[in-house]
Amino acid sequence: MELGVVGKPNVGKSTFFCATTLAPASIANYPFTTIEANKGITYVRAKCPHEDFKTKCNPRNSRCENGTRFIPVEMIDVAGLVPDAHKGKGRGIKFLDDLRRASALIHVIDASGSTDNNGNIVQIGTHDPIEDIKFLEVEIAYWLRDILGRGFEKVAKRCETEGGKIENVLVERFTGLGISEKEMALAVKNAGLDSRPSRWTEEDLLRLADSIRRISKPMLIAANKADIAPPENL
Ligand SMILES: Nc1nc2c(ncn2[C@@H]2O[C@H](COP(=O)(O)OP(=O)(O)OP(=O)(O)O)[C@@H](O)[C@H]2O)c(=O)[nH]1
Ligand SMILES: [Mg+2]
Structure with a gap:
């Protein structure tokens, strides 16, 4: 399974990616630090069914520790998306092709409101993160179109x-x-x-x-x- 990490630039996508995968990726306080997608593996913890079936398990594709199964999930951290990316702004939308196979997306937003539409630093609380949720959905629709x-x-x-x-x-x-x-x-x-x-x-x-x-x-x-x-x- 693949999960895509998306959002406008400079919100902390790569920080989140590094924290969950322990894979190296560049992090910096300006937009478009990430250009090429970063890929890594993280693990989702779930109760292992072997106890319910009263059997001993021997998983080949993941680890089982004390009844907890560590299910591997691939994470893809892509470049930031900006409003009007489909018209060629920022990096455009072509890089989203890395996410074709993703089963779901994690949209990282800057809840502090300290980055503008393009990911430039502004005073805390001056940008409404709700706007970012709306524009990203529109840009992804354009990508699919x-x-x-x-x-x-x-x-x-x-x-x-x-x-x-x-x-x-x-x-x-x-x-x-x-x-x-x-x-x-x-x-x-x-x-x-x-x-x-x-x-x-x-x-x-x-x-x-x-x-x-x-x-x-x-x-x-x-x-x-x-x-x-x-x-x-x-
Ligand atoms: N205060 C605070 N800063 C954070 C947090 N997460 C990330 N940052 C900072 O936000 C800045 C941008 O982080 P990145 O992880 O590079 O952001 P990004 O979304 O991958 O950026 P691009 O690759 O440019 O699109 C860095 O200075 C991080 O240290 C957080 O939870 N709190
Ligand atoms: Mg990044």
């Missing part, structure tokens, strides 16, 4: 004439994202789109991308820099 590719209308028309299922076409386009046909059908349904895909507008495709994001990349918010955050932000 990009994977869907151009010329969708033509493909959709062909699918309609041949009586095919649009979710099959979509699953093919998103190969590597690990999304099943059933999940894709749900994403299409949740996006509430016209029954004829060839009529989907650019806005519809973005809504679909956001719906795919919700299903294929569930996100957990990690409020970082809590030690210097104003109490009302916590």
Whole structure:
């Protein structure tokens, strides 16, 4: 299983990555310290089922210590994302391709409000971290829209004439994202789109991308820099 560590620059993604994996990564108090993704392994602790089954366990893929199983999880720490990254701002969104296989994302935010949209240092409490949550979801939707590719209308028309299922076409386009046909059908349904895909507008495709994001990349918010955050932000 892979987990992606995402967020705007300078919020503490690499600090969190290093703390959980003990792998080395550069950390500094300015934006875009990380350019190439860092990868490392961490362990999720869970009760080992061997006790319930009253057997002795001999796991090959993880450690079991006193009834606790240490399940390995790969962590990927990527470059910071900024608003309008899909228009080429900052590092753009291409580096997100490192996260294609991630089963879920950890969104690190700066709860202290001491970094602006681009990760530059500002006075504590002057930036609202809620804004960061919103923009990141939008940028990830743009990234997925990009994977869907151009010329969708033509493909959709062909699918309609041949009586095919649009979710099959979509699953093919998103190969590597690990999304099943059933999940894709749900994403299409949740996006509430016209029954004829060839009529989907650019806005519809973005809504679909956001719906795919919700299903294929569930996100957990990690409020970082809590030690210097104003109490009302916590
Ligand atoms: N006060 C405080 N500072 C922190 C905390 N976590 C990280 N920092 C500091 O925040 C700065 C940025 O940390 P990084 O881990 O490099 O942040 P990043 O999100 O990986 O940054 P980029 O790679 O540039 O996107 C460093 O000066 C860290 O020491 C925290 O919990 N509290
Ligand atoms: Mg970093």
